[in-house]
Amino acid sequence: MSESIESPKSKLEEAQNKVIGAIAETMDLYGVTPAAANLYATMYFKDQMTLDEMRTELDMSKPSMSTSVRKLQDIAMVKKTFTRGSRKHTYVAEKDFFRSFMAFYCQMWEREVKMNLDAIEEAQEDFINVIKDPNSTQDIVAEAKKYYDQLQESKTYYYWLNDLVESIRSGKIFEFLPKDEANK
Amino acid sequence: MSESIESPKSKLEEAQNKVIGAIAETMDLYGVTPAAANLYATMYFKDQMTLDEMRTELDMSKPSMSTSVRKLQDIAMVKKTFTRGSRKHTYVAEKDFFRSFMAFYCQMWEREVKMNLDAIEEAQEDFINVIKDPNSTQDIVAEAKKYYDQLQESKTYYYWLNDLVESIRSGKIFEFLPKDEANK
DNA sequence: AAAAGTATTAAATAAATATTTAACAAACTT
DNA sequence: AAGTTTGTTAAATATTTATTTAATACTTTT
Secondary structure: OOHHHOOHHHHHHHHHHHHHHHHHHHHHHHOOOHHHHHHHHHHOOOOOEEHHHHHHHHOOOHHHHHHHHHHHHHOOOEEEEOOOOOOOOEEEEOOOHHHHHHHHHHHHHHHHHHHHHHHHHHHHHHHHHHHHOOOOOHHHHHHHHHHHHHHHHHHHHHHHHHHHHHHHHHOOHHHHOOOOHHHO | OOHHHOOHHHHHHHHHHHHHHHHHHHHHHHOOOHHHHHHHHHHOOOOOEEHHHHHHHHOOOHHHHHHHHHHHHHOOOEEEEOOOOOOOOEEEEOOOHHHHHHHHHHHHHHHHHHHHHHHHHHHHHHHHHHHHOOOOOHHHHHHHHHHHHHHHHHHHHHHHHHHHHHHHHHOOHHHHOOOOHHHO
């Protein structure tokens, strides 16, 4: 890999590719498709891109770019920009990871909290009905009570998760955990 | 669905199933297979289970239970227990969601930080070499500087994420965001 | 309003992942 | 130590998910 004959241009690209690879690899743990992960990582080094530039750069189909870019918009990692004079849509990558973090996790956690708390409320009602039901044996009642309490306990977690979301959304968390911490 | 003819026993199960469904559905957003998600949610209402009980309960193959339970152990959502007198291995679900949260996200975020910081360090070195290279044109140098700075900026985020992990691991975060918050 | 360019949706294909069946290995019992 | 039970690994199958090709709808320009 004789370094000396390599052009500055290609060294630049090589350096970018290292980061692109790392970002893409960690991103598909975030539930996005490989295409979307690659796309975001690629856009991370571009000012803005059109769908056609994307498909050329990644050598993939346009619909694939279209759906990927939409998915990335959903999790606020890509934004549409308005470029005068061009009919093509242009998109930019969110380069502030704090914002991506916020958008992604808050959305995910809110969904989780809502879905589980809803189910818990319903189930707790059911358990109460079982407890009150004269047809219930002692064993059944005891079980129902146990589960009711277990769910009650778990609500603490979901409330906490909601608080976490809230403190991220409001930025209050950065009072506790500052962003730069003297930049190490 | 005439409620009155339903036995307390089946009402109990129905209530559990509501919660099982919700947990399982949110869990496969956490990168576990449907089998593992269902398994965890089922175990959430059991004291302990053997592999054979799991396969009976979920009506799936034993190897599927074996791999699922291992995956769940990896993310610390299930623990092995030692039951005297039984040759079968027994497992219990971690019912404290705070612990699961900690284990899952800390592991995930540490991986992300390490992988990306490593790539960034390498890339930044490369960019410096391009900047120092006499063959580099002005444009190339400017680009290299731009990317170097962009990566430098992004490190702030990864350091912050590391701090977050640290404060979760140590429990310090609960000083800032208390667990029970008067239980609403 | 027509035509050209662009983006999106739908159906078909390709690729990846989860699950199962079958074979193997390990641990316990007698 | 041989046989039986339990758990794991490997190969094959099934299922799901991602991607592409082809068709459609929307925008903008003339």
